[in-house]
Amino acid sequence: MIAWTHQGEPRQAQWRSESGAPVPRRVVTADDTLAADTAFRMAAEGTGLLWEGDFQNARHLLQALMRRAERKPRKAAARSAQKLAVATAAEAFHLHRQAQAQRARVLAAILIPLEGDYSIALRRAPDWRQACTEAWGPATGERSVATLRELLGLLGAHEWRKKGVEVPALGAAPLNRIHPHYGVFSPVRGEYVDLIANTPLPSKELAFDIGVGTGVLSAVLARRGVQRMVATDQDPRALACARDNLQRLGVLPRVELLQADLFPPGRAPLVVCNPPWLPARANSPIEHAVYDEGSRMLRGFLTGLADHLEPGGEGWLILSDLAEHLGLRPRDQLLVWIAEAGLVVRGRHDVKPRHAKAAEAGDALHAARAAEVTSLWRLGAAAAAPSAPSA
Known part of the structure; x- marks a missing residue:
């Protein structure tokens, strides 16, 4: 289960993670007022951002996190380049996967609450119930939380399944x-x-x-x-x-x-x-x-x-x-x-x-x-x- 506080009241829901990722160590509510730089810093620290704002703004924030995750400070980029320059092929592969995992952890910070029928009760939220049902099976009536990135993966899989x-x-x-x-x-x-x-x-x-x-x-x-x-x-x-x-x-x-x-x-x-x-x-x-x-x-x-x-x-x-x-x-x-x-x-x-x-x-x-x-x-x-x- 994942737990958080909403307007001073404790809440909890089922945690969904296909990758088996643990529940974030700390969960705070977030909305359209959250600045991208602040969100990135919190995500890098392992804080989950449970979204309560406009759904489309959550997607814009995810894109902003992607841009920041791909940018490296000059010194960090230089250190990475030095490591890769002397790395064996196997070491380069493991460094590549390590960087991918770190990026994935940051991008998994934006959390979306789902109702018991897989609907999303946020402003301008799409109806992704069919995609969720295909991935997770019939809804059980229990509220849950998943990362926005995982939900986008569900949608992509749903489109692949339709188109072939x-x-x-x-x-x-x-x-x-x-x-x-x-x-x-x-x-x-x-x-x-x-x-x-x-x-x-x-x-x-x-x-x-x-x-x-x-x-x-x-x-x-x-x-x-x-x-x-x-x-x-x-x-x-x-x-x-x-x-x-x-x-x-x-x-x-x-x-x-x-x-x-x-x-x-x-x-x-x-x-x-x-x-x-x-x-x-x-x-x-x-x-x-x-x-x-x-x-x-x-x-x-x-x-x-x-x-x-x-x-x-x-x-x-x-x-x-x-x-x-x-x-x-x-x-x-x-x-x-x-x-x-x-x-x-x-x-x-x-x-x-x-x-x-x-x-x-x-x-x-x-x-x-x-x-x-x-x-x-x-x-x-x-x-x-x-x-x-x-x-």
Whole structure:
């Protein structure tokens, strides 16, 4: 619960935070009279600003905080530049994430009270009840408080869900859109989907999709003629999202969805997995699609793959080498894990990323992103293949 005082009266409400952030140490009410510089100082000190003014002015204040968070005093900027100049790639990555986390804490200072039906009882407040319901489920009648930044994220997810993401590998419009739900990573990086769409299939009888997410890879395999699939995920949101997308695309009858950590029971001639690519700790649920602390999912997939492949079957591992360029996981380590799991590399298909940051010279991780390659590793059980091409 989060507590504050309103006109001398104590109040409290349910605290909502998808990132698992704790309740602010101190909460004060704020309105249109609060100056941006004062708000920034209070936010930097960890004070939550429970908004009681005009809603649109709260949005303007958030933009002002963003500008101030991006500006650094000259001495602080010089110190940061010196650190980055001598940092290794891994150190630069961790400094970048640390700066992102600090910025996020400041921008999370503006708090919005929600009524029991998710409505916002502030002047000029929009009606975001549908977006809140999609993210949090039906309203329970209990008042709550969330950060303005998180509410804007809910709205963005709601718009993505309505509009969808075009996936050319699924064929011609209009039946080529994936509609991501809140908290489920959107397939905006199409290069890994293209790898699944273009690599020769070892069989069209059965495939396992490990970590189904939005369902995009299951949909692509179904469109390629795979007759039956079993798709797993441990996140109920992802399973609901995948079900919705597979139903929209008309392939749900061929896909069995299971809540499971990694593999379903049994074996298949094709097992596909697109694990998070970076071995670092996630700071929010949606970041679990990008960050895999200790390479837990990657190692779990490799360790269990041989026991879930039919004789002669293939495991398709979709993995970027960004972690290698950032100094977080060397290529030799991946090859050792493959060998220790009793697997061999039957082949590898590579593609360069096409996303905007790969060409953005001002990005803090530009050098690593510019060198990045996304690969589909074709893996087989060692006993089922007489030799392995060089990786």
